[in-house]
Amino acid sequence: MAKHSKTPTALYEKDGVKQPDSVNQSVAQNVKQFRRKQPSANELVEGILKGDKIALSRAITLIESTNTEHLDKANEVIQGCLPHANQSVRIGITGVPGVGKSTFIEAFGKYLTAIGKKVAVLAVDPSSSISHGSILGDKTRMEELVKDENAYIRPSASGDSLGGVARKTRETIILCEACGFDTIIIETVGVGQSETAVHSMVDFFLLLKIAGAGDELQGIKRGIMEMADTIVINKADGDNIAKAKLAKTEFNRALHLFPAKNSGWTPKVTTCSAYEKTGIDQVWQIIADYFELTKENQYFEHKRQEQNQYWMLETINEQLKNRFYSHPEIKILLEQNKKAVQNNEISPFAAAQILLEKYFK
Amino acid sequence: MAKHSKTPTALYEKDGVKQPDSVNQSVAQNVKQFRRKQPSANELVEGILKGDKIALSRAITLIESTNTEHLDKANEVIQGCLPHANQSVRIGITGVPGVGKSTFIEAFGKYLTAIGKKVAVLAVDPSSSISHGSILGDKTRMEELVKDENAYIRPSASGDSLGGVARKTRETIILCEACGFDTIIIETVGVGQSETAVHSMVDFFLLLKIAGAGDELQGIKRGIMEMADTIVINKADGDNIAKAKLAKTEFNRALHLFPAKNSGWTPKVTTCSAYEKTGIDQVWQIIADYFELTKENQYFEHKRQEQNQYWMLETINEQLKNRFYSHPEIKILLEQNKKAVQNNEISPFAAAQILLEKYFK
Numbered sequence: 077m078a079k080h081s082k083t084p085t086a087l088y089e090k091d092g093v094k095q096p097d098s099v100n101q102s103v104a105q106n107v108k109q110f111r112r113k114q115p116s117a118n119e120l121v122e123g124i125l126k127g128d129k130i131a132l133s134r135a136i137t138l139i140e141s142t143n144t145e146h147l148d149k150a151n152e153v154i155q156g157c158l159p160h161a162n163q164s165v166r167i168g169i170t171g172v173p174g175v176g177k178s179t180f181i182e183a184f185g186k187y188l189t190a191i192g193k194k195v196a197v198l199a200v201d202p203s204s205s206i207s208h209g210s211i212l213g214d215k216t217r218m219e220e221l222v223k224d225e226n227a228y229i230r231p232s233a234s235g236d237s238l239g240g241v242a243r244k245t246r247e248t249i250i251l252c253e254a255c256g257f258d259t260i261i262i263e264t265v266g267v268g269q270s271e272t273a274v275h276s277m278v279d280f281f282l283l284l285k286i287a288g289a290g291d292e293l294q295g296i297k298r299g300i301m302e303m304a305d306t307i308v309i310n311k312a313d314g315d316n317i318a319k320a321k322l323a324k325t326e327f328n329r330a331l332h333l334f335p336a337k338n339s340g341w342t343p344k345v346t347t348c349s350a351y352e353k354t355g356i357d358q359v360w361q362i363i364a365d366y367f368e369l370t371k372e373n374q375y376f377e378h379k380r381q382e383q384n385q386y387w388m389l390e391t392i393n394e395q396l397k398n399r400f401y402s403h404p405e406i407k408i409l410l411e412q413n414k415k416a417v418q419n420n421e422i423s424p425f426a427a428a429q430i431l432l433e434k435y436f437k
Numbered sequence: 438m439a440k441h442s443k444t445p446t447a448l449y450e451k452d453g454v455k456q457p458d459s460v461n462q463s464v465a466q467n468v469k470q471f472r473r474k475q476p477s478a479n480e481l482v483e484g485i486l487k488g489d490k491i492a493l494s495r496a497i498t499l500i501e502s503t504n505t506e507h508l509d510k511a512n513e514v515i516q517g518c519l520p521h522a523n524q525s526v527r528i529g530i531t532g533v534p535g536v537g538k539s540t541f542i543e544a545f546g547k548y549l550t551a552i553g554k555k556v557a558v559l560a561v562d563p564s565s566s567i568s569h570g571s572i573l574g575d576k577t578r579m580e581e582l583v584k585d586e587n588a589y590i591r592p593s594a595s596g597d598s599l600g601g602v603a604r605k606t607r608e609t610i611i612l613c614e615a616c617g618f619d620t621i622i623i624e625t626v627g628v629g630q631s632e633t634a635v636h637s638m639v640d641f642f643l644l645l646k647i648a649g650a651g652d653e654l655q656g657i658k659r660g661i662m663e664m665a666d667t668i669v670i671n672k673a674d675g676d677n678i679a680k681a682k683l684a685k686t687e688f689n690r691a692l693h694l695f696p697a698k699n700s701g702w703t704p705k706v707t708t709c710s711a712y713e714k715t716g717i718d719q720v721w722q723i724i725a726d727y728f729e730l731t732k733e734n735q736y737f738e739h740k741r742q743e744q745n746q747y748w749m750l751e752t753i754n755e756q757l758k759n760r761f762y763s764h765p766e767i768k769i770l771l772e773q774n775k776k777a778v779q780n781n782e783i784s785p786f787a788a789a790q791i792l793l794e795k796y797f798k
Contacts, residue, residue, distance in 0.1 A: 151787055158781050243786050250784065299660050301694070326694065333662070333691045384778045384785050391789035396757045399797070417745045420523060423515050423611065424745050425604050428752035436760070 117149050121156035127256045129228055139247050140233045154247050157254035164253045165367055166260045168274040171284030176310045177263060178217040180284055180350035187356045188259055189226040196257035199232035200245050200264045200274050228257060239394045242273040246387060275303045276386055279376060280366055286311045287323035302334055305343055306362050312347035312355060320347040339375045341366055406435055478510050482517035488617045490589055500608050501594045515608050518615035525614045526728055527621045529635040532645030537671045538624060539578040541645055541711035548717045549620055550587040557618035560593035561606050561625045561635050589618060600755045603634040607748060636664050637747055640737060641727055647672045648684035663695055666704055667723050673708035673716060681708040700736045702727055761796060770795055
């Protein structure tokens with residue numbers, strides 16, 4: 077061992093310096109204070125009913141949480157907001173990427189706030205958890221609307237299943253309504269199963285198209301066109317106007333061949349340019365006409381009741397299936413039976429019976 | 438008491454005659470013999486594979502039975518037929534009442550047997566248990582086809598649920614195929630959910646329409662038109678020919694607006710008169726073209742595999758739901774929660790959670 081000496085040598089050891097505390101006490105103090113300030117469910121409800129967007133955002137975050145404690149609190153908030161919800165119109169907007177959904181929603185939303193509406197824009201996009209929020213993820217795509225005091229924009233909840241995302245969105249609608257938003261816009265991308273989910277949570281369904289696009293762009297999921305209460309042909313500007321008018325005639329003719337809707341409403345086709353902000357008023361006029369009709373013939377209320385029932389039963393059915401298909405023994409047996417069915421060794425019904433007997437025994 | 442005397446008086450009593458046995462012994466003997474002659478599952482399979490229509494009918498009756506013993510035997514028969522099934526084309530035909538489905542199927546079926554096909558006609562009509570067999574119930578509507586040696590007509594199985602009827606029909610298809618029928622026609626009426634079921638068990642879906650009918654007659658269920666691989670406009674005869682041609686143009690235009698099908702097939706529109714037996718060959722040509730395309734691009738096999746998987750999973754999901762919703766405690770709790778949801782006292786998701794916790798606890 078080298079003896080300490082005043083002469084610096086390679087073996088000289090400096091006295092240790094006290095390492096800083098691994099916890100920054102002043103930051104910790106702040107965090108604790110912030111935590112203490114986390115509002116209670118009651119405080120959140122109060123804030124939401126007063127129209128406080130920050131309380132609204134916090135409550136939605138609870139809805140989106142996977143933490144059980146948060147979910148209990150979220151349920152309390154929803155319960156508190158329920159009696160104040162339902163006073164709104166809910167509009168679903170779909171269209172494949174490229175038809176200009178963001179631009180349209182910005183123009184449409186600004187038009188609505190200008191005529192005195194309070195607009196909340198939500199999105200259903202189960203794929204966003206993978207693609208990291210393709211829809212509304214980038215709020216800057218709606219620059220003006222996001223700054224509008226009477227608008228509230230919330231990106232799609234992420235989630236591993238459409239059912240989960242749908243639940244979160246449905247509950248977010250309740251909170252937005254309780255917060256005083258009277259026009260709820262739900263955006264979705266026209267390529268998956270999410271349209272059916274959105275169709276089941278809105279009063280009015282708007283399909284956005286553009287004229288003269290190739291099959292690829294028009295390649296919206298089968299059945300979507302029949303869901304539409306209106307088809308809006310966007311980008312009807314400049315050289316596109318003639319094409320858009322032609323498309324309008326064609327879609328009108330096609331819609332005519334569809335059976336009548338339970339709502340008593342005949343779907344309308346219109347053109348607009350979200351970019352030039354033309355035709356937006358006609359879009360709103362169509363929607364307003366629809367609400368006048370369906371509130372008078374009581375279809376509006378009827379449909380909401382039906383939707384509520386639907387979501388209750390759908391949630392149950394989803395859970396029943398999840399329990400079954402995630403059962404470890406069933407998983408193995410299912411794979412075996414899938415193969416047997418594929419090879420025509422067993423009928424699909426006999427295979428199902430084997431699995432069910434195993435599960436319920 | 439009157440004393441017996443040779444003189445007939447009002448009080449004269451004849452000796453009693455021995456009453457006949459309440460069981461007719463010779464009939465009983467016949468019944469016993471018939472029972473003893475009930476073929477075994479193996480005998481039925483043998484008969485079916487030989488093309489014996491009586492064995493086929495008997496086996497189908499077993500499939501349709503609610504007796505557990507019969508069902509076990511039915512499963513044995515299906516199991517025995519499975520390796521010999523699948524060698525056929527399966528064609529679904531739908532159209533609302535009034536478009537002339539029976540007349541069309543008779544003309545189409547006769548055309549097929551004339552070109553050497555063996556045709557089985559089945560029906561899916563879950564309502565037939567209530568209306569006592571509206572579809573094909575009256576075989577006399579297909580007078581000629583029913584007498585055709587190369588045709589086999591079987592009315593819809595009755596049943597309390599679409600799921601049940603669908604299962605029976607699917608299994609009947611297997612038996613018909615094993616019996617040598619190479620063209621299976623499944624008829625359904627275009628007003629309920631049965632189209633989706635039929636669409637999931639056939640290779641090709643034909644929608645029958647007529648020209649110039651009011652909305653009521655054209656009022657086929659939403660989404661059916663998108664399922665169609667061909668639209669056939671029937672009753673194109675006499676004064677109707679011009680109208681039928683116009684309708685053809687319109688439907689062609691409408692179909693053009695639908696997205697492309699996974700099969701790679703572009704749906705075709707054609708006209709015919711089942712009554713005058715014109716245009717039937719074109720209908721078959723379209724179907725033959727479809728099969729040529731989809732067998733080449735392997736969509737045909739792919740779709741059958743998918744359908745097998747679908748029916749296995751669908752049967753499981755139905756059973757999971759049936760168990761839940763028929764649970765006595767759940768039934769009561771469900772009614773309570775339905776009301777609470779209706780009155781906006783609870784969110785549909787919270788209500789579902791309450792029910793699920795009860796069920797799984």
